Amino acid sequence: MTALTRLQRFDDMFPDLFRRFARPMQLSDEAPADIRIDVVENDRDYVVRAEIPGAKKDDIRVAVEGNFVSISADIKREREEKSGSRVLLKETYFGSASRGFSLGHEIDDKEVVAKLEDGVLKLTLPKREGSRTRAITIQ
Template identity: 60%
Template sequence: MSALTRLDPLDDMFPQLFRGFMTPLAQRHPAPADIRIDVSETDQAYTVQAEIPGAKKDDIRVSVDGNVVSISAEVKSEKEEKQGERVLVRERYYGSASRSFRLASNVDEKAAEAKFENGVLKLTLPKRSGGSNTLINVR
């Protein structure tokens, strides 16, 4: 079975430990959720499921360079509380989230497929040797 290697191994151990560490509490804004992934493998392809809450399909970018897969997204979160017609609280966050990881085999970028439904991005990445940097369109 092939091994999956992350580009930033410390991120899994302490994903939010130092986020906003030097920012005063009064100035902190909620941060976007980390992109969490599940990767499975067959002899022919990898399947990646990535949770990207708060993102829209048009705001997601997937890049493949050989065996390195990068996922990035613009994340928007809005919350509004009203009492009658007056707005009492309106909280917004606009930011980005990204994730890169390395697969054991190179990916055939031209045959790769991406689908986004209900906050989950599903990638089908066929295996191949060789490769070049390619962007994948999300359906």
């Protein structure tokens, strides 16, 4: 197992660990988790799929600055269980989630396309012309 693989596994566990300590009195397991992302790169752009269940289009914000992308969302979930006309249980969650990450190339922020479908945000982030990662020779 490489050091990078071990680091990625630790990074996957890290947010979960702090989420448990941050909300020890949580009544429901239905509170939103962190925003999970998949990033695919091709010659022209990056395609990001971000899972944001429970967020509406108007409650999601995406910002691009250079090669840094940030996604944040306000999330509201309500669950109510009734027995006849009596409410036996009502759980409501209001919160927010956010995620930021850097990419290998600067993004052309004027050409970014964002679509939300079934709780999945799809971002197409075109690479800016002339911005390349350059290897620096150490003297």
